[in-house]
Amino acid sequence: MRIKVLKIIVWLSLAAVLGGGLYYLQLSNRHKAIVKTTLFAKLGLSGDWQVxxxxxxxxxxxxxxxxxxxxxxxxxxxxxxGFQINPTDSSLVWVNGFETSVMAADGITELSKDFMCHTNMDYYDQSYYSKWQIPNRIGSNYPRLATLTNGMESYRYPEGFGFPIRADEYLYLSTQVLNHNLQGPLFGLRHKVSIFHEADGPELKPLRPLTVFMMLPYDPLFPFDNEAAKDDPSVCIPVETKNHNYEDANGVRRSGHWVVFPGQQTYRNDITAQLEIKDSLQVHHIATHLHPFATGLKLINATTNELLFHAQAVNHKDRVGLEKIVEYSDAKGFTLYADQQYELVLEIDNTSGERQDMMASMFFGIYDADLDTRLKSRFEN
Structure with missing residues (x-):
């Protein structure tokens, strides 16, 4: 009887392993990475965050x-x-820069930044704006403090500007690996994420993060079978319909992560609604997120046809990947007006000969006059 039970257990175990293996093989590359990363963590092979x-x-x-x-x-x-800039310090600090480096498993040897897909830092807007007594800001814009990306692995705000936050207030950090080129044996690496900050002072001016991004319409009934997208840059084939999937005010489905075909192409997207300008906005910093084969992302005043900023992108010549994306950082800045229209213009040169995926975003640092008034009052009283 015992032998029979053992045989049943063995066969059930083999069936579970076989079924799990077949299920794993059917997963997308992204979901396979999630399974492997989770397994390595459960087995204690990945270690933990160090600060x-x-x-x-x-x-x-x-x-x-x-x-x-x-x-x-x-x-x-x-x-x-989740993280804190310093959990033992409740004083106000001003975040003024970010950087992500790729390190070998030893945490010391620096590797190619081509292995950095993106690093995102978010703030908890409900907690943050409640403390500053600006409740109308809560939920008004995605609370993305910073995004570092392949081609823009570091940036700094202009001198005298920053994002004010208590050092022990919680933020949220995520970072992801990229590997376009290297096929070979398994190896390990770490991401080192640095946040630069300075002490509080009356001369500092606050920046408020504001994200705008390109999103193109697609057919929700046949999202992956739209031949018109090959020649018509006003529509797209989404990479998937679960993530980066939106519905605009007119009920049109749009994707912020779409397929680009071989060759040159130009995409345009009106971002006026995303800006939600009540009076005017003074822009002092722009970080840009693009994918390989993008050659630049322009911010255009569509009313005056003025080029406000061109985030030129330099692609590697000998491999897939972005070498550099131009950053905007200026204490003088420029103004966006409520009675004018704005758009993003994305330029693509897909030299790979096959389909590639694309995203295009700009992360603004805009002068926060309301918060500045509240901050200055602390030194005037």
Whole structure:
């Protein structure tokens, strides 16, 4: 009887392993990475986050990522955590810059930044704006503090500007691996994420993050079978319909992550509604997120046809990936007006000979006059 029970257990175990294996093989590359990353973490092979606190800089070292495959954007292993700039300090600090480096498993040797897909830092807008007694801001815009990306792995706000926050207030960090080119044996790496900050002072001016991005309409009934998208840049084939999927005010389905075909193409997207300008906005910083084969993203005043900023992108010549994306950082800045229209213009040169995926976003740092008034009052009283 005991032998029979053991045989049943063995056969059930084999069936479970076989079924699990077949299920795993049917998963997308992105979901396979999630399974592997979760398994490595459960087995204790990835380690945990490590943090180094400093007076002007806080460094976060991610768990170990195992790279064993080609991972295009949004596909690679990733890690997430809540964090504080300094959990033992409740004073106000001003965040003024960000950087992500790729490190070998030892956490010391620096590797190619081509293995960095993106690093996102978010703030909790309900907590943040409640403390500053600006409740109408809660939920008005996605609370993205910063995005670092392949081609723009670091940036700084202009001198005298920053994002004010208590050092012990919680933020949220996520970082993900990219690997367009290297096929070979499994190896490990870490992401080192640095946040630069300075002490409070009356001369500093606050910036408020504001995200705008390109999203194109698609057919919700036949999202992946739209031949017109090959020649018509006003429509698209989404990469998927679960993530980066939106519905505009007219009920039209749009995707912020879509397919681009071989060759040159130009995409345009009106972002006036995303800006939600009540009076005017003064822009002092722009960080840009693009994918390989993008050659530039322009911010255009469509009313005056004025080019406000051109985030030129330089692609590697010998491999897939972005070498550099131009940053905008200026203490003088420029103004966006409520009675004018604005658009993003994306330029593509897909030299790969096959379909590629694309995203295009700009992350503004705009002068926060309302918060500045509240901050200045602390030194006047």
């Amino acid at each position: 180094s606190y400093g007076e002007r800089q806080t460094d976060f070292y991610s768990p170990l990522f195992y790279v064993d495959n080609i991972y295009t954007s949004m596909e690679g292993p990733k890690a997430m955590r």
